[in-house]
Amino acid sequence: MDANLLSSYIFAVIVLNVLLGLMAYMTYIERKVMAAMQDRIGPNRTGPVGLLQPIADGLKLLVKEDIIPKHADRRIFLLAPLLSFVLAPVAAAVIPFGDSITVFGHEVNLYVADINVAVLYFLAIGSMGVFGIILGGYASANRYSLLGGLRAAAQVISYEIILGLSLIGVIILSGSLSLVEIVNQQSETLTIGPLQLPNWFILSQPLAFIIFLIAAVAETNRAPFDLPEAETELIGGFHTEYSGFRFSFFFLAEYISMIVISLFAATIFLGGTDGPIQDGVWWLALKACIFLFFYIWLRTTVPRFRYDQLMGLAWKVLLPLVLINILLTGFIRLWGLGML
């Protein structure tokens, strides 16, 4: 077997396992951070300072009874959580975790795949993840789930467009769809007079960054855009009828999507592994943590949007803004190249 392919396989397994572990502790961190924000203690009974809580939660979900509603569309009902769960970590394949390192005399790249359309690949996989939600909502034979599924469909279509368009600016500036290339460009230093700034795209594309951030929250169905779930209206929405480990698949998928999209945002806008001292994967992790903290912060602070307001925000506010951003970026790029 090709050594490069083998090392890619091994690295993919490592990334997958790290993601799953992170996801488990993401739930713990979320509960702890939320507790701190809400003047509570949070989980503290299982293990020291509640550190075994994610494991206890996982075990509990695994041994719970697996209920399939009588009227459910059985095959689709079983397929839906798998679809969500499988597609969530797949998107992480294109994220570069650093420069190549040498292991046992072999040069190993710290990414699973460097494909020349990595950004498109990421968006494509991200938008497929919602099929799990739609199908789960439809197959449950529950009206709350059906409404949740419908909301998910409408929401993801709207925000997928915004998400994609917000990246166009970056792509125009970098001239590449490969994430490795985008990261490499950002590691250069930008000198404006006496200022030495990193050439991160958040500085040249601030509007796109904000829009991306909003769309990313909507894309992962997190508060205040958690309409498909809408605990207080739809009682869990698409996953009302799911129990046990099938429910945990949806749960895993949501958190993995959050982590992956945070990594992606850090890669695209914050320079990925680039840092002020000693570039490396820790910078990427730190930047992703900022995004994850932002997710939790939002959840504790703001109320939920209504369905029509959510659509209004996407089509009436964000879409025009993002188009203006593309237009401006295009002109600036042409001017920079001396073609204007």
Add this chain to the structure above:
Amino acid sequence: MSLEITQGTPVEISEERALTDSRRQMVLNMGPQHPSTHGVMRVVLTLEGETIVDCDPVLGYLHRGVEKLGETHRYSQFVPWTDRTDYVAAPSNNLGYILAVEKLCGIEAPERATYWRMIMGELARLASHLVWLGTHALDIGALSMSLYCFRERELILDIFETFCGARLTTNMMEMGGFSRPIPEQLPGMVRDFCNVFPKMQAEYETLLSSNPIWLSRTRGVGVIEPEAAISYSLTGACLRGSGINYDVRKATPYLYYDRMEFEVPLGTRGDVYDRYLVRMEEMRQSISIIEQCMEQMPTDGPLALTESPYVIPEHDNVMKTAEDMQRHFIWVIKGFSPPKGEVYQAIEHSKGELGYYLVSDGTPIPYRVRLRTPDFVNLQSLPYMAQGAALADVVALIGTIDIVLGSVDR
């Protein structure tokens, strides 16, 4: 279609019906087990997409026959039952009932006891409004508000606990005043609370009042026209949110509300946001009333009208003199017999006008007990408000009416 469900006909779950006008509508059964119906209320919604075509609240899941129970218990035995109607503001319920019985007997509590009744009544209003704010905001998705509100409510419950030993179902008010002394630390606790609470409330308002999402979820949602508010005989914040100035404390003052200086906040648009503002301002006014009570209250004086035959005798002498022991024994075993007659006493409860109607036939057991609970009446406006609203608005509308199912179903 909703009628069909109430009759228990099984409805095919996945079936959407094509109606005669070829529009497809869906019946959604919300509750009785639903996190946002604030208890066991059921709302049968007819939806077209996410728009509500028809809304039909189905009540009675928590019906315990409180009114009938009142006709089988002696006057003082009914007080704990009033706790269990609107259980988030139990002292107010106690107060309304005790005032009704006192009116029937023609007695009035001493000045100091009356001031303490007002303080407890206003604290109950605050506790109830805090539960309302927390759950209302939670329904709309502001997760943290409920925890902040319950944190402050805890202080009020601590005051209740110090005062009477109970936190939720207080059974606090007694005929003719209070038979137990006021604990020493209580005035300090009340003052501390009055100092702390306004800062906390300001914090809530920074989270909600100008939050664009909160505004878009509440502005223009669930508008009640002033005429409709009157014709539905709404009371409390639901009425005042529509700009109609009616507060029982001002209209027919009871206790010493005529001695207090306070304002009745009024809304202008009658939407969910106005009712939110009205209740927030009511909380500030309540704090001011409590402060005024603490200021005006005589430091010393009797707490109970012990000479009256309708009032439980002082406990001190029960074990010392034969007369007192006999009187105590008879009062407890036989109760007291108010004069024949009927009486209606309304108070401004946190949710609106709470009325108790009692008919006495001269025996120790009331002939008829009737409760006018404000949220039961206010809940009538739900179908009116829900017309054409979105599904997500229903939870906001249920929240804005501020219902407690114990009080709605009785």
